[in-house]
Amino acid sequence: MINNITEIINKKANKKELTDQEIDFFVNNLHKNIKKYQVSAMLMAIKINGLNDRELITYHNAILNSGKILDLDENRFDKHSTGGLGDKVSIILAPILEAMGIKFWKLSGRGLGFTGGTIDKLESIKKFNTDYSLKAILKKDNANHNLIIGQSKNLIPADKYTYSIRDTSGSVDSTELIAASVMSKKIAMGAKNILIDLKVGSGAFFKTLNQAEKLGKKLRLIGEKSNRNIYIIYTNMNEPLGKSIGNSIEVKEAISFLKNEYKDEKLEKIISKIAIEFYIKKNNVSLKEAQEKYDHILKKHKGYDAFLNILQNQKVKIKDFNEDKIFLPKHSYRIIANKSGYFKFKNLEDLGYFLIEIKAGRKNDHDSIYSHAGVDFFVKNGDFINKGDLLAKIYSKERLTEEQIRRFENTYFLTDKKVEIEEIILKEEKW
Numbered sequence: 001m002i003n004n005i006t007e008i009i010n011k012k013a014n015k016k017e018l019t020d021q022e023i024d025f026f027v028n029n030l031h032k033n034i035k036k037y038q039v040s041a042m043l044m045a046i047k048i049n050g051l052n053d054r055e056l057i058t059y060h061n062a063i064l065n066s067g068k069i070l071d072l073d074e075n076r077f078d079k080h081s082t083g084g085l086g087d088k089v090s091i092i093l094a095p096i097l098e099a100m101g102i103k104f105w106k107l108s109g110r111g112l113g114f115t116g117g118t119i120d121k122l123e124s125i126k127k128f129n130t131d132y133s134l135k136a137i138l139k140k141d142n143a144n145h146n147l148i149i150g151q152s153k154n155l156i157p158a159d160k161y162t163y164s165i166r167d168t169s170g171s172v173d174s175t176e177l178i179a180a181s182v183m184s185k186k187i188a189m190g191a192k193n194i195l196i197d198l199k200v201g202s203g204a205f206f207k208t209l210n211q212a213e214k215l216g217k218k219l220r221l222i223g224e225k226s227n228r229n230i231y232i233i234y235t236n237m238n239e240p241l242g243k244s245i246g247n248s249i250e251v252k253e254a255i256s257f258l259k260n261e262y263k264d265e266k267l268e269k270i271i272s273k274i275a276i277e278f279y280i281k282k283n284n285v286s287l288k289e290a291q292e293k294y295d296h297i298l299k300k301h302k303g304y305d306a307f308l309n310i311l312q313n314q315k316v317k318i319k320d321f322n323e324d325k326i327f328l329p330k331h332s333y334r335i336i337a338n339k340s341g342y343f344k345f346k347n348l349e350d351l352g353y354f355l356i357e358i359k360a361g362r363k364n365d366h367d368s369i370y371s372h373a374g375v376d377f378f379v380k381n382g383d384f385i386n387k388g389d390l391l392a393k394i395y396s397k398e399r400l401t402e403e404q405i406r407r408f409e410n411t412y413f414l415t416d417k418k419v420e421i422e423e424i425i426l427k428e429e430k431w
């Protein structure tokens with residue numbers, strides 16, 4: 001009989017293959033008699049020694065079956081990013097897709113490791129609800145609005161639990177743990193067509209395209225075993241996406257995008273790519289037709305109207321919703337260039353940890369975040385900057401120390417040499 005978790009941890013720590021029963025025992029008892037420190041040891045052993053394909057499928061199925069799986073119609077689309085800095089794509093995409101007539105029900109996560117999470121961002125909108133009972137979720141199917149919710153006791157509770165433990169115990173960047181976590185969210189939510197935005201670079205869990213492709217293979221393996229259509233885009237995370245990083249500050253940027261008041265070329269490329277590919281897949285139309293539809297939606301602010309519908313559908317009273325009150329940081333700091341030169345981010349992971357330091361993310365799983373903490377960048381990789389130009393603004397709850405400001409300034413540099421401008425979409429693997 002399998003009932004000794006220490007034996008299973010030791011087996012994986014010693015690079016041995018686990019049986020299906022051992023993996024099921026671990027996942028099925030997460031909340032029961034296995035202690036948190038044992039869960040974190042097991043996840044670390046998996047991160048270090050990996051899972052083979054059979055172990056991965058068993059682990060994924062166990063996570064998925066820890067809750068209910070929605071069985072919805074064929075035409076359901078979903079996308080998932082593997083995590084980065086400034087990634088507000090889902091907040092912009094969900095309403096744009098609603099306006100384009102594409103059903104997009106999304107199960108998202110909170111911040112993970114040094115990256116931000118859609119649920120934390122959306123919860124910076126007062127009263128926005130991301131936690132629904134299964135019955136309430138199914139009722140929403142009649143409302144015809146796109147939906148973004150978090151893991152719960154109904155839907156992949158095992159991902160919710162392991163996700164927060166991984167976040168604060170150093171086992172996020174594991175190919176197999178990410179693959180199972182991402183795909184269980186998509187499949188639990190009933191999506192038949194799934195696009196993965198696989199981030200590559202210093203602000204992603206995978207630093208090179210080669211490493212990211214290994215994850216891509218595992219995501220596709222799980223997707224195909226579950227009869228899902230999979231599209232993967234590999235996108236560049238050597239600089240933040242858009243201009244803002246944080247929680248409420250990203251919601252504010254998303255609103256400006258939806259109102260067509262502001263454009264960031266790279267952010268727009270990802271959003272239009274996903275919206276257009278989904279529209280073509282659903283309606284079997286030409287690229288030109290899909291592009292025209294997307295342009296029309298954006299120009300007429302129809303995505304913004306749909307955003308308000310989504311808020312209302314998720315418990316926000318529109319009469320009480322005041323955009324100007326979303327982002328109200330206590331302190332702000334202007335960061336000025338101390339010399340001239342071409343701007344370049346160094347290591348985005350350090351920038352991510354700086355954001356955690358100012359409480360835009362968590363160090364421990366029970367930490368609360370300060371939703372107004374964040375950064376605005378007014379420059380991009382490759383821009384030529386003059387001494388005295390405004391580079392960025394930092395927003396925080398508490399006063400920042402000199403040391404914290406130095407730490408921030410150490411996340412980029414200015415150089416005399418021209419900086420290469422990198423492509424945003426590095427590679428795609430179609431349906």
Ligand code: URA
Nearest residue numbers: 082083109178181182
């Ligand atoms: N996104 C997820 O949902 N899970 C991970 O493990 C990483 C990114």
